[in-house]
Amino acid sequence: MRSMILRDPVHDLVRFETEEEAIVTELLQSREVQRLRRIKQLGATHLVFPGAEHSRFTHAVGAAHVMTKLVRRLRELHEELPFWQRLATDRARDALAASLLHDLGHGPYSHLFEEAIPGAPKHEIWSQRIVEDPSTDVHKTLAAHDGSLPDRVVSLIAGSDAKTPYPLPYLAHAVSGTLDVDRCDYLMRDAHMTGVRYGLLDLDWLLRSLRFGPTLGGHAPRLAIDGMKGLPAIEGFVIARRFMFEQVYLHKATRAAEAMIKAVFARAAKVILDGTRLPAVPEAIRLAAHGEPVPLGVYLALDDVIVGAAFAAWETASDPVLADLCDRVRRRHLSKTLELVGDASTPRVYGALVDEARALTVAAGLDADAHVSIDVAEASIAIEPPDDGETDDPTVDRLEVILGDGVARPLASVSGILAQLPSMPVRRVRLVVPPEIRDAMKARVLAASRG
Amino acid sequence: MRSMILRDPVHDLVRFETEEEAIVTELLQSREVQRLRRIKQLGATHLVFPGAEHSRFTHAVGAAHVMTKLVRRLRELHEELPFWQRLATDRARDALAASLLHDLGHGPYSHLFEEAIPGAPKHEIWSQRIVEDPSTDVHKTLAAHDGSLPDRVVSLIAGSDAKTPYPLPYLAHAVSGTLDVDRCDYLMRDAHMTGVRYGLLDLDWLLRSLRFGPTLGGHAPRLAIDGMKGLPAIEGFVIARRFMFEQVYLHKATRAAEAMIKAVFARAAKVILDGTRLPAVPEAIRLAAHGEPVPLGVYLALDDVIVGAAFAAWETASDPVLADLCDRVRRRHLSKTLELVGDASTPRVYGALVDEARALTVAAGLDADAHVSIDVAEASIAIEPPDDGETDDPTVDRLEVILGDGVARPLASVSGILAQLPSMPVRRVRLVVPPEIRDAMKARVLAASRG
Amino acid sequence: MRSMILRDPVHDLVRFETEEEAIVTELLQSREVQRLRRIKQLGATHLVFPGAEHSRFTHAVGAAHVMTKLVRRLRELHEELPFWQRLATDRARDALAASLLHDLGHGPYSHLFEEAIPGAPKHEIWSQRIVEDPSTDVHKTLAAHDGSLPDRVVSLIAGSDAKTPYPLPYLAHAVSGTLDVDRCDYLMRDAHMTGVRYGLLDLDWLLRSLRFGPTLGGHAPRLAIDGMKGLPAIEGFVIARRFMFEQVYLHKATRAAEAMIKAVFARAAKVILDGTRLPAVPEAIRLAAHGEPVPLGVYLALDDVIVGAAFAAWETASDPVLADLCDRVRRRHLSKTLELVGDASTPRVYGALVDEARALTVAAGLDADAHVSIDVAEASIAIEPPDDGETDDPTVDRLEVILGDGVARPLASVSGILAQLPSMPVRRVRLVVPPEIRDAMKARVLAASRG
């Protein structure tokens, strides 16, 4: 049995020491998990919050750590369940492996890459392929325990998209759901590393507040929040998410940096398709640009290092637009954003603003496609599904509160704060422009928002 | 005036808002400072303490932040000094710029690179060259303020090696000395990011404990510690440094990883000299391998991204030793260390152990040069110069304590703890071997240490 | 000039070192401020959150410390104001003194005492009397600076109730208003000491987010929040207050303990009025029970120590009801609460429940007046005045947000979260009963809430 003990800036001591936790230690030896060290968790965010340099590797380890705590909590609640719904060793192992591997398929700036190059497969798909492909270290490690372990892990990380649902829905939701170990770790970690104080969860109290809800027609119950005591912990969780979206994930400068990186990918794809010679093109980008399928091994070779080396090389590309974009990104000469509110945030009105911005950009000697865009940043942080009807389907992921009378009630009907938090998504519409034309455009946006 | 406010996981709010602090904001726009985002502060340490992924950029900003605090403290003490020794705006600007730029010349894994490729210039030299070279953004930014600012910054960062000593020695020591802003930030930051709790300084108390010592023959006085109140803060500083060396900087697994990276550099240099074709060789490595001078621009192109891309490419190099080494580093298949103590730590005895280890390594089908080495890790943490004699020379960097009678006494004569801390350096001698032969060698080392 | 430096578990280093801050150090020497060491900030709360043992003294020092920070921030903004509206030394001294003395008139369990013994004057009145009475150390210290300083301090701490409004309304609001140094410190301190994580303010960011709003018809402007950057800090402040009310201040067990202490005061007053001999009766309680005026010196003699000694002595009082109550309080044998929701929370319905509870209590051999009560716990946390109309009156305390266009907008119109937070107060109605009848009553309350 391989035992491991680590220090972590967020969780302090991280221990994988029991028999079932050994799967985490074994998976940490795999090339595919080690690759996550070379992919930043928050992409370009460190250009705005300098501390946010942490990798997806530390987050993956953190998520597995939160799962060890959750497993311990669930075992305290075991007596409420018939034995076939309990968390036996092999199911705990499934959950631990899945929580570590949940984000395995991420590439560098995954979302930007996927948006910029339409053919590129989504990272969720890659996660599953890595687990299922017999050639990967991860697959071999899992299969060495049990031939069906890779499939069970895929069921867990696919969540509601799983072809074969995992037999214990409460465990599937804990890996990938409204309140899952992924979110617990990333909220704490991202808040800690950015230095933004609002994502600090009361994790131990939150876990202690969990209990099992009522059984659902013979099925295993959902996890639920235990009474008034647990309410502030889950309220804190929801509010922390909202704050992190408003302050970090949708921050205007972060979004500007991301727009630039997307522009680099798009311009590079164009240059590649044009047949112009470009140095240091990662194979995965070349294939995606041509709309050709990307083999697994080629995808796994793609990481921040390879993309970073490409950006460095492209600073001297023969295409001046690409060269200029890469230079700007590398010396952090960021685009500016202009907030569009009210009518100005509708395509009907901002269309004219975009046209003006493009004209000014061209007049400034820059490429309009590369430098001007509308950025619609939005995120839903609602914790309740829109339709709040009663349901006995245990695979539906919803959080309920169990009060003294044993009845499971929807969160929003018990929490004063959550009832009044917007069901609407957080949404920001911004015009992204090069610094050269910012002042000129600002006046026009102001005028448009008044007009 | 450009004002800037940042979040930082270590110092919380970091503000550069005054007129003299604007120099920091301006320098942050330079390509050379932005490059530090692409160089990890602790090199390979994150392979052992996963959280230690922070860059030299965050440390540079942190050091400048500590300097803003120190400047504020020094101004509180101004009345003790004649006006020509005070911290006027231009001198504060010198100090702020120097604290930000102090580590500017670092490259990826600087020490390893310098040790592996003997011709490579030291990072301290590069720092000065970057500041002095008229082609750099940093030089231009400094010179735009004042033509002699670059030279003054060089005087400050060169410390006791400066050709022209800085007119206020106390300021030079605060940039680069026994108790300097560099150490204050890196101890706090490295402790925070590794999750090791021992480096946590009581920074505000420490700064508050500073005062000026007695004037030295007409020269500006040194900074000193104010009485018994300040003692625990400086004791904590010294002990924190010792802990960090023992627990992090000289950690056996960190050292093993570093030995591997050094081996990669050395092997690559050998392959390059042999004339074998090797992909993705950074120009600076190629030149250094050939013993040729490295131009500044070429050096600045070298960062973790470029070195990381080279390591990735070399996984498929035709040289099997280099390919294997890079594969091991990238999937964290680390070498092992065997502690040599007592007689076994002397070359006389460990020579035989090295021979045995090399033979076993070759028998295991591996290259002995690439995998076996003696690692002597040492650090002096003594805060007093060896010779403790009284001195009136203000350029000598020493910390003294001013007690109620106004007399400046050496730290060690006042502090019970520091008097008894070893003047000897922390020192560890280890045999680095590949995992394949670790068990076999362990038995022999045990025998040798008993014999 | 008296300089002082302190350690504080909440703010770390607390320094009063400048000339204007010396007033704080001087006032700390007064008997009346030292008396606050003998009054717990949160009364009976430590019976529920054991860590909440901190005194009003530490809070007073903390509030003065926050004021030193606020003064520093206001000075950064000085240039926006004409010089006669700036924070000159004497005005800063006013504000520092007032922030330290703000809660000076509190007695032990002030609110309970005031409710239980109707004749007792309110603590706000006592604060003013202490400052104004020429016999107190506090008055002498203030008057030694400037004969009108006591009056100016009273203007500041009386806030909107001041007879003579303070000339700078923005400063008066900072001492006693929606966002004041009192709230900043108590939220942080109470959260820290109770161990409840939700009150943690981002104080430095919050202060940094302040700026002056537009001038109001020639008057000094209000303080306002600076743009989108400052929004999360003020949102965090409002949400933290709401959490603290829900989790701590209105916690059911805290309220049960408070109901018991109120019952002790009421019963003691009754016994005193009946003429029964009672040992160790504090003079202030004797006078208040008789409806006689309480002289200042007598009031100041009342603190937790004197009340605690009385409770101890009353454990052996000849009145068995009082003796039993005191015994219960001292060994923490707390009453129980039953939450009344829906119809059950209206007097029409809960009247019958109270009657039942009283009957059961008597049947259990206990006094109904002493053990049964309805507890209505409520707090308004709305940060906006109900009427949101535009106003140019600078003495109206309201927080606005200044966006890029320089317009001051009401918080709720800018903040998505605050717009949706309830304008209704947090409100809990509970039936307080002795443990002996809790189970019996619980069933009836459940029935009532269903029926």
Next chain:
Amino acid sequence: MRSMILRDPVHDLVRFETEEEAIVTELLQSREVQRLRRIKQLGATHLVFPGAEHSRFTHAVGAAHVMTKLVRRLRELHEELPFWQRLATDRARDALAASLLHDLGHGPYSHLFEEAIPGAPKHEIWSQRIVEDPSTDVHKTLAAHDGSLPDRVVSLIAGSDAKTPYPLPYLAHAVSGTLDVDRCDYLMRDAHMTGVRYGLLDLDWLLRSLRFGPTLGGHAPRLAIDGMKGLPAIEGFVIARRFMFEQVYLHKATRAAEAMIKAVFARAAKVILDGTRLPAVPEAIRLAAHGEPVPLGVYLALDDVIVGAAFAAWETASDPVLADLCDRVRRRHLSKTLELVGDASTPRVYGALVDEARALTVAAGLDADAHVSIDVAEASIAIEPPDDGETDDPTVDRLEVILGDGVARPLASVSGILAQLPSMPVRRVRLVVPPEIRDAMKARVLAASRG
């Protein structure tokens, strides 16, 4: 089974939820444990470090919490022991009860009281009497589990002074020894509450570093430190203790306040013996002053509240010396200390200084006995017994380190830092004088220290 969950500013979540932990919840209902809420952990220290207002109650709960963690750690190590040496449920219950009750016998300012009134029994004796006396809630609660539980608890808390040694010496040392739960909690708590940063233990790592040493002639082994990994944690523990003694426990102003309180006790005892009428004399003080035995119930009635009320009443005592002393304590008009170093710290020399100080004090119209004293503050922080010889006696409490070869070595032979820390105790000799004569005496002490 009674389950309990608490918030704590130091340990965050404190849970007593298992069957064996229920003993803690039950004991928390006792009058004797609740009484600890009325006794400050650090006596007069809060007059110097204002935050240090925490009670012995919170420390007792914290120590029990650390024991729950230690029990969990010991269970992880169980397999190393034969079953009769393991921590069965009843032994864990013994340890949990003992860790909660360890300091039960403390009174207000225990040490000062014991020194000032020579007849007073020591608090350790009271702890045992409370546990053993059949009339106490504590005794009844323990005996309800098992008639011999009180005796076993006494064995554990008496440590090396126990008449009947506890069968598992390693458990006895964990309750009361070199590295015990009492020290772990008080170092963390006192550091946290004073705001002094140096006592912050790395508790989880420290506990994780424990393992069992070699068996000792058939006896249960001692607890030991596991290898090089555990060393920094135990070094941190020793250094933290030293810092806390130097900075807090032996702080000069704390000691001055303590000298004043001792003087109050001594003067009150004298006044009582003289037969002068004195109000509000606690019965325990009256009996102790007369040298009469103090019954248990009378002792238990003594707490900070009763002593505080006495001090308040004595402000108006007819004895002017006592009245003045109480006034000074209550308004924090503290005595001053003058550090005696070198020869001046020996009775031979300081005798003359005391005589001078007494004469000046009398000349200032004050009582010399009440205001002048020599204060010798000392503490041994050595973690090794003076005699470092090998020993097989498991009842001897010593910490050893187990390295890779399985040999148990003394700490000091493995730790570079601990080897060099003074074996001498921390020691400060000070002359305590009233503020009125401080300046005059300071000059003479300076002269004496030079002469």
